[in-house]
Amino acid sequence: MKxxxxxxxxxxxxxxxxxxxEPKAGEALVRTVRVGVxxxxxxxxxxxxxxxxxxxxxxxxxxxxxxxxxEANDTxxxxxxxxxxxxxxxxxxxENGYFERGEADMAPPExxxxxxxxxxxxxMSEYFVSEERFLVPIPEELAPRGFLIEPISITEKALExxxxxxxxFHWEPESALVLGNGSxxxxxxxxxxxxxxxxxxxxxxxxxxxxxxxxxxxxxYVDSRETPVEDVPDVxxxxxxxxxxxGYAKHAISSVHALAPNGVAALLGIPGPWEFEIDAGTFHxxxxxxxxxxxxxxxxxxxxxxAAVERLQELPEDALDSLVTRVxxxxxxxxxxxxxxxxxxxxxxxx
Amino acid sequence: MKxxxxxxxxxxxxxxxxxxxEPKAGEALVRTVRVGVxxxxxxxxxxxxxxxxxxxxxxxxxxxxxxxxxEANDTxxxxxxxxxxxxxxxxxxxENGYFERGEADMAPPExxxxxxxxxxxxxMSEYFVSEERFLVPIPEELAPRGFLIEPISITEKALExxxxxxxxFHWEPESALVLGNGSxxxxxxxxxxxxxxxxxxxxxxxxxxxxxxxxxxxxxYVDSRETPVEDVPDVxxxxxxxxxxxGYAKHAISSVHALAPNGVAALLGIPGPWEFEIDAGTFHxxxxxxxxxxxxxxxxxxxxxxAAVERLQELPEDALDSLVTRVxxxxxxxxxxxxxxxxxxxxxxxx
Numbered sequence: 001m002k003x004x005x006x007x008x009x010x011x012x013x014x015x016x017x018x019x020x021x022e023p024k025a026g027e028a029l030v031r032t033v034r035v036g037v038x039x040x041x042x043x044x045x046x047x048x049x050x051x052x053x054x055x056x057x058x059x060x061x062x063x064x065x066x067x068x069x070x071e072a073n074d075t076x077x078x079x080x081x082x083x084x085x086x087x088x089x090x091x092x093x094x095e096n097g098y099f100e101r102g103e104a105d106m107a108p109p110e111x112x113x114x115x116x117x118x119x120x121x122x123x124m125s126e127y128f129v130s131e132e133r134f135l136v137p138i139p140e141e142l143a144p145r146g147f148l149i150e151p152i153s154i155t156e157k158a159l160e161x162x163x164x165x166x167x168x169f170h171w172e173p174e175s176a177l178v179l180g181n182g183s184x185x186x187x188x189x190x191x192x193x194x195x196x197x198x199x200x201x202x203x204x205x206x207x208x209x210x211x212x213x214x215x216x217x218x219x220x221y222v223d224s225r226e227t228p229v230e231d232v233p234d235v236x237x238x239x240x241x242x243x244x245x246x247g248y249a250k251h252a253i254s255s256v257h258a259l260a261p262n263g264v265a266a267l268l269g270i271p272g273p274w275e276f277e278i279d280a281g282t283f284h285x286x287x288x289x290x291x292x293x294x295x296x297x298x299x300x301x302x303x304x305x306x307a308a309v310e311r312l313q314e315l316p317e318d319a320l321d322s323l324v325t326r327v328x329x330x331x332x333x334x335x336x337x338x339x340x341x342x343x344x345x346x347x348x349x350x351x
Numbered sequence: 352m353k354x355x356x357x358x359x360x361x362x363x364x365x366x367x368x369x370x371x372x373e374p375k376a377g378e379a380l381v382r383t384v385r386v387g388v389x390x391x392x393x394x395x396x397x398x399x400x401x402x403x404x405x406x407x408x409x410x411x412x413x414x415x416x417x418x419x420x421x422e423a424n425d426t427x428x429x430x431x432x433x434x435x436x437x438x439x440x441x442x443x444x445x446e447n448g449y450f451e452r453g454e455a456d457m458a459p460p461e462x463x464x465x466x467x468x469x470x471x472x473x474x475m476s477e478y479f480v481s482e483e484r485f486l487v488p489i490p491e492e493l494a495p496r497g498f499l500i501e502p503i504s505i506t507e508k509a510l511e512x513x514x515x516x517x518x519x520f521h522w523e524p525e526s527a528l529v530l531g532n533g534s535x536x537x538x539x540x541x542x543x544x545x546x547x548x549x550x551x552x553x554x555x556x557x558x559x560x561x562x563x564x565x566x567x568x569x570x571x572y573v574d575s576r577e578t579p580v581e582d583v584p585d586v587x588x589x590x591x592x593x594x595x596x597x598g599y600a601k602h603a604i605s606s607v608h609a610l611a612p613n614g615v616a617a618l619l620g621i622p623g624p625w626e627f628e629i630d631a632g633t634f635h636x637x638x639x640x641x642x643x644x645x646x647x648x649x650x651x652x653x654x655x656x657x658a659a660v661e662r663l664q665e666l667p668e669d670a671l672d673s674l675v676t677r678v679x680x681x682x683x684x685x686x687x688x689x690x691x692x693x694x695x696x697x698x699x700x701x702x
Contacts (some may be wrong), residue, residue, distance in 0.1 A: 090485075103521060161516075164515065170454060221562060275630045283600070284600040284603040287603070295640065296640070
């Protein structure tokens with residue numbers, strides 16, 4: 001079958017001929033419908049994140065997928081059922097406590113692999129197989145946008161950690177600052193605008209499709225070149241929630257200064273080492289005197305996928321239309337991996 | 352009446368003659384039994400934290416108190432009832448949402464004063480008055496050690512925030528690192544040792560009474576000069592919980608590197624500004640990839656005092672005897688404010 005992947009010798013994504021996978025006991029064969037592309041894919045392609053499956057010369061890309069059950073095999077699924085796969089799997093098929101508890105998202109990197117990212121093939125192929133427990137059934141009408149469920153689930157988990165961290169006292173967030181106007185940041189803006197005032201930080205000039213989408217959602221665009229994160233309280237307002245989706249370490253540190261008393265910053269970006277000077281004393285004191293919190297969040301678990309299925313149905317269709325700037329056929333996949341200002345979110349279609 | 356306080360012109364604590372306070376409607380008059388001394392008192396005396404009441408030339412010290420109701424006035428308290436006062440009060444008597452909700456501990460500094468610390472007289476006097484809602488009744492037999500209830504409540508709140516932040520997933524902490532072998536750190540060691548393996552970090556040579564107490568409690572002393580915070584995982588083990596009670600900003604940053612996956616660092620110290628270089632990229636990445644959290648915590652609310660009343664009754668008496676190195680009479684209070692290695696916790700007696 002055809003798959004889009006990277007090879008150890010190659011230079012960027014290519015169309016590969018790979019064996020069609022055969023489902024083992026407990027696994028279903030899924031025919032891929034669409035697979036989204038995000039910043040993590042670009043990191044995998046660059047080689048800055050993730051890695052190849054052990055003993056293999058290639059990695060099939062793609063972790064944001066939606067498909068249709070082709071062969072239910074011995075699972076409880078039905079053929080024709082639309083499903084979204086979760087991303088993490090036990091390494092070498094060896095179960096551990098995180099997977100047993102349905103909390104694969106809480107596993108440290110040593111105790112999990114990630115399909116399409118780290119040491120396991122992804123879903124950007126005509127077919128894939130998966131254990132039933134890692135396939136989330138979704139309503140059929142969500143199939144065309146089903147590849148958005150994985151990224152939405154990432155934010156569902158981060159918000160769960162953030163809200164839970166504030167649940168021992170009265171906390172009703174009225175404002176949020178989303179750091180990053182990539183597709184995940186913009187999805188998060190769409191998720192939060194019904195609940196609170198949302199600011200979204202980027203570094204783009206108008207006209208720009210991400211700024212248009214931010215404003216279409218009634219959020220406020222903040223240009224970080226004019227208003228750095230720590231100045232947001234003076235220029236706009238101190239925010240109850242910061243959602244960091246940039247992987248830019250200066251933002252992670254500055255987040256604390258953008259927070260209102262008792263606020264929380266959820267960190268999701270994954271930077272490399274970067275040394276610089278900070279006022280660690282003030283950072284520390286702000287956390288304590290104002291009861292502020294920082295929660296790191298990676299990946300997402302089954303309940304976050306289920307929440308994301310609900311959420312996708314609530315998000316405004318016109319905003320989702322603006323978000324998904326292009327769906328390309330897998331045989332002409334190259335534009336899906338381009339990276340320029342006119343692209344927000346792309347997907348590869350296998351239909 | 353006599354009170355121990357600092358004056359704007361003075362140089363350290365002194366015995367003052369001040370008017371005996373008269374309870375207003377809703378307030379009781381309390382005869383002071385004992386008042387503990389802690390690091391915050393030393394900061395107030397140095398002038399690095401807190402401030403004088405508006406328009407006054409002196410501040411009565413003391414925020415860790417226990418007393419006996421002398422005049423119940425129109426409150427529901429009974430004369431002779433042993434009580435512990437909470438620390439925060441609404442500024443200028445003007446109620447705000449934090450106090451209305453019983454969450455004064457979540458108020459930012461602008462919306463609260465702190466008795467004995469910041470803009471309100473403390474309890475280190477023969478008598479004090481307080482509204483009934485800020486007086487926590489305790490069993491009579493706890494009176495001699497009742498001054499420990501306030502510091503225990505500080506840790507109860509920090510642990511509540513820490514545990515709550517991890518409550519959206521399976522989290523059973525098996526190890527903790529307490530940063531700081533001051534009296535609050537040692538009380539926290541005593542509170543945690545029943546539940547998990549505890550390491551307590553200090554920078555003292557043996558023989559030392561704090562190291563003795565750490566080992567009396569079956570905890571492990573970590574000398575930060577040999578084993579910096581970030582080396583604790585290699586030398587001992589990565590810990591599920593860090594409790595920072597030093598106000599040393601390098602520890603706050605290093606905490607993240609001492610944590611096991613999904614761990615949480617509770618920060619309680621209050622440093623001044625301090626700029627230095629950190630690897631913020633690795634700090635940020637560790638938080639994300641390992642779902643780590645940081646929670647700042649200040650002060651404590653009524654439910655934390657109530658938990659502390661229970662907790663005090665569970666702590667081993669011999670450890671408490673070792674902790675309280677001296678109780679001095681208020682007329683000869685000076686040794687209570689000395690700061691040397693033989694002193695762990697002192698209290699001033701008004702009986």
